[in-house]
Amino acid sequence: MKTKAAVLRGTGQDWEVTELDLDPPKAGELLIRYVAAGLCHSDEHLRHGDLPAQFPVVGGHEGAGIVEEVGPGVTEYAPGDHVICSFLPVCGHCRWCSTGKSNLCDLGATILVGCLPDGTYRFHEGGQDLGGMCMLGTFSERAVISQYSAIKVDPDLPLDKVVLIGCGVPTGFGSAVHAADTQPGDTIAIYGIGGIGINAVQGAALAGARNVVAIDPLANKREMAEKLGATHSAGTAEEAQQLITELTRGVGADKAIVTVGIVDSEVVTNAFHAIRKGGTVVVTGLADPTKNTIELPGALLTLFEKRIQGSLFGSGDPFHDIPRMVELYQSGDLKLDELITTTYSLDQINQGYQDLLDGKNIRGVIRYTD
Ligand SMILES: NC(=O)c1ccc[n+]([C@@H]2O[C@H](COP(=O)([O-])OP(=O)(O)OC[C@H]3O[C@@H](n4cnc5c(N)ncnc54)[C@H](O)[C@@H]3O)[C@@H](O)[C@H]2O)c1
Ligand SMILES: [Zn+2]
Ligand SMILES: [Zn+2]
Numbered sequence: 001m002k003t004k005a006a007v008l009r010g011t012g013q014d015w016e017v018t019e020l021d022l023d024p025p026k027a028g029e030l031l032i033r034y035v036a037a038g039l040c041h042s043d044e045h046l047r048h049g050d051l052p053a054q055f056p057v058v059g060g061h062e063g064a065g066i067v068e069e070v071g072p073g074v075t076e077y078a079p080g081d082h083v084i085c086s087f088l089p090v091c092g093h094c095r096w097c098s099t100g101k102s103n104l105c106d107l108g109a110t111i112l113v114g115c116l117p118d119g120t121y122r123f124h125e126g127g128q129d130l131g132g133m134c135m136l137g138t139f140s141e142r143a144v145i146s147q148y149s150a151i152k153v154d155p156d157l158p159l160d161k162v163v164l165i166g167c168g169v170p171t172g173f174g175s176a177v178h179a180a181d182t183q184p185g186d187t188i189a190i191y192g193i194g195g196i197g198i199n200a201v202q203g204a205a206l207a208g209a210r211n212v213v214a215i216d217p218l219a220n221k222r223e224m225a226e227k228l229g230a231t232h233s234a235g236t237a238e239e240a241q242q243l244i245t246e247l248t249r250g251v252g253a254d255k256a257i258v259t260v261g262i263v264d265s266e267v268v269t270n271a272f273h274a275i276r277k278g279g280t281v282v283v284t285g286l287a288d289p290t291k292n293t294i295e296l297p298g299a300l301l302t303l304f305e306k307r308i309q310g311s312l313f314g315s316g317d318p319f320h321d322i323p324r325m326v327e328l329y330q331s332g333d334l335k336l337d338e339l340i341t342t343t344y345s346l347d348q349i350n351q352g353y354q355d356l357l358d359g360k361n362i363r364g365v366i367r368y369t370d
């Protein structure tokens with residue numbers, strides 16, 4: 001069948017909305033009609049050259065939709081099922097999956113190549129194969145994905161809102177709850193309030209932090225953070241350092257979480273100096289993997305027993321965390337509607353990413369029409 005998709009053909013180029021050929025699902029796969037796709041900074045990294053990609057690629061790794069067809073051997077999904085896609089597949093059997101670290105599933109090895117687990121592709125253009133970002137390619141009206149990438153949800157949920165639970169919500173929330181292990185009474189500093197950071201704010205607040213300090217140069221971001229659980233905000237790291245020193249009587253923040261769009265040595269160093277002895281800096285934001293973005297005074301790491309912790313998918317288990325976050329949304333504890341600043345059509349995708357770069361959106365979302 002044919003599908004309309006936003007394709008990136010090389011670093012620095014714009015997204016091109018074009019028609020592709022899509023194969024039917026093979027064994028263990030699902031044909032999905034996406035209802036919505038979130039505009040995460042990670043796809044912008046592909047365009048900007050901060051994440052290595054295999055071009056051309058169908059973008060998009062935050063998605064929710066409806067199963068239209070299932071491949072041979074699929075027993076747990078049926079046409080009509082509503083699903084949220086996980087940007088990391090979970091096989092359930094590898095060393096990582098079987099020890100409660102399914103965010104590190106071995107099948108994640110090819111998420112930037114974008115082929116399916118059997119190593120082949122379902123998107124094609126004039127005989128050429130195209131991968132889908134994170135094996136999903138949510139910037140396409142339809143895609144064929146692995147059943148390991150789909151979490152079934154109640155059919156009455158608004159898929160154009162819960163779409164955020166495919167990446168931004170579990171990544172940010174889990175960065176605070178799992179990776180930072182926020183405890184009641186903690187002081188948590190969060191650097192960068194985009195689609196990821198705002199959910200670290202929500203996670204830290206729900207986990208019982210006493211002080212949640214949101215740091216972002218943009219006033220609209222700080223305002224939204226204060227609406228959704230931040231007790232304080234700061235426009236610069238220096239202001240934040242002063243605030244944290246006052247709030248903790250000179251002790252320092254228990255944990256700091258780095259969710260800026262492009263991580264650099266400066267922001268990690270600021271976070272490192274903001275935490276107390278024995279505290280943790282969680283690094284969730286990404287940058288060019290060939291660059292050194294963490295340069296720290298090692299003696300202080302040793303003498304103060306500080307920790308630096310990377311976090312992928314919020315260090316959680318997608319098949320456990322995604323349903324849990326859906327329930328938190330249903331109970332009103334986790335806000336999603338408020339996070340969606342602007343909705344776009346697929347044809348407006350370049351405008352959506354320009355708005356992300358201009359700092360206008362907490363999260364932009366593509367809404368597909370049937
Ligand atoms: N580890 C993971 O599993 C994972 C998953 C998804 C996204 N990410 C990464 O997380 C990062 C954030 O993604 P996003 O979609 O929220 O991006 P975004 O562009 O929506 O938000 C980034 C925010 O950081 C702010 N910022 C930039 N520099 C800053 C600084 N020095 N101090 C404070 N704030 C600063 C910006 O103003 C913006 O509000 C990206 O690098 C993305 O690739 C990681
Ligand atoms: Zn993402
Ligand atoms: Zn696995």
